Amino acid sequence: MRQTTRIGLTMGDPAGIGPEIVLRAYQTLAQSGQSDLVIIGVKSILEAVARTLHFNVDFVDGEKEFGSWPKVALIETPTHIRDVAVGEVSAEAGQLAYAAVEKATQLAMQAKLDAIVTAPLSKDALNLAGHSYAGHTELLAHLTGCSGTVMMLAHGSLRVSHVSTHVSVSKVPVLVTPERIRHVINLTADALKAFGIQRPRIAVAALNPHAGEGGLFGTEDQEIILPTIESIQDPTIEVTGPHPGDTVFVKGAAGQFDAIIAMYHDQGHIPIKLLGFRIDPKSGVFTELGGINITLGLPIIRTSVDHGTAFDIARKSIANPQSMIEAIEFANKLTKGKHDLNSAPP
Numbered sequence: 001m002r003q004t005t006r007i008g009l010t011m012g013d014p015a016g017i018g019p020e021i022v023l024r025a026y027q028t029l030a031q032s033g034q035s036d037l038v039i040i041g042v043k044s045i046l047e048a049v050a051r052t053l054h055f056n057v058d059f060v061d062g063e064k065e066f067g068s069w070p071k072v073a074l075i076e077t078p079t080h081i082r083d084v085a086v087g088e089v090s091a092e093a094g095q096l097a098y099a100a101v102e103k104a105t106q107l108a109m110q111a112k113l114d115a116i117v118t119a120p121l122s123k124d125a126l127n128l129a130g131h132s133y134a135g136h137t138e139l140l141a142h143l144t145g146c147s148g149t150v151m152m153l154a155h156g157s158l159r160v161s162h163v164s165t166h167v168s169v170s171k172v173p174v175l176v177t178p179e180r181i182r183h184v185i186n187l188t189a190d191a192l193k194a195f196g197i198q199r200p201r202i203a204v205a206a207l208n209p210h211a212g213e214g215g216l217f218g219t220e221d222q223e224i225i226l227p228t229i230e231s232i233q234d235p236t237i238e239v240t241g242p243h244p245g246d247t248v249f250v251k252g253a254a255g256q257f258d259a260i261i262a263m264y265h266d267q268g269h270i271p272i273k274l275l276g277f278r279i280d281p282k283s284g285v286f287t288e289l290g291g292i293n294i295t296l297g298l299p300i301i302r303t304s305v306d307h308g309t310a311f312d313i314a315r316k317s318i319a320n321p322q323s324m325i326e327a328i329e330f331a332n333k334l335t336k337g338k339h340d341l342n343s344a345p346p
Helices: 018-029 043-052 091-109 123-128 136-144 169-175 178-194 209-215 220-231 245-253 265-276 322-343
Strands: 005-010 035-041 058-061 071-076 115-118 150-155 158-162 201-205 238-243 259-262 277-279 286-289 292-296 302-305
Touching: 005 018, 005 091, 005 322, 018 035, 018 043, 018 322, 035 043, 035 091, 035 322, 043 058, 043 071, 091 115, 091 123, 091 136, 115 322, 136 292, 136 302, 150 178, 150 265, 158 178, 158 245, 158 265, 178 201, 178 220, 178 259, 178 292, 178 322, 201 245, 209 220, 209 238, 220 238, 238 245, 245 259, 245 265, 259 265, 265 277, 286 322, 292 322, 302 322
Parallel strands: 005 035, 005 115, 035 071, 058 071, 115 302, 158 259, 201 238, 201 259
Antiparallel strands: 150 158, 150 292, 277 286, 292 302
């Protein structure tokens, strides 16, 4: 591993706030010395955003030079697209966002980047551009040739991994299988150990209200989730559950668990965003955007913001880079943790 880690930042959907929060985060962290940052994206778009922010920056070739604000390392993605309509979903923007993720993934797979951090893209734009993926997680799984990825969200001490994500709620019970639950628990435990937690405490949330209430509200918790938990014999982790979903996240936020396994998208996303997001009641503007997304099970390290493209405030110079900054900091932690685990004696 390099003496200093190198982290690639994809620009996200250029019609949204991605380029702005990437530049703001770069400005904040470039002098920290934790890592060398390089942006992957389209120079002309990033230059236009830099002008709206009144940033006097000099973009340099990120494949040959390291940046240090206001010198910004950039690896350009080729494009024949001249214009992107700001604040609108389009195939053109989707293609540019895809190209940045594809390039960053290639570099990470070649060990030219130690980790990638992705700015938000539009699933609609991605699909309009001919890339049929439900989101970053599925796209990255395809680009790295792996399956069985897991989405983990984190804010502060609360970490939540998901058994299922971008599927209809009606399909969730079918996806709650012993194999998938064990896989999610194992990947979550590995990530927690990379964070320096020697014996992770993992709580598994129930699928049904009140953990099924003895079968009154569903049998999956007693027939599938509980036996799966009881079958785990790993002495290096502590797994409990199924815990009722209406209280387990409160306990997790209080530090009683190191991570929680959620059964479906909204069950896990709502607690994280409730803790990490703040909105001004008068203006409706988000004042805090805490929380990050980590993809577990990839051969590369990838973190991301935990919010969308915010087309409504694109190019207005008011986007909050907090989640992007947190995602970069987590990528640093995971890179260091992975190195420490690999270097530890057997």
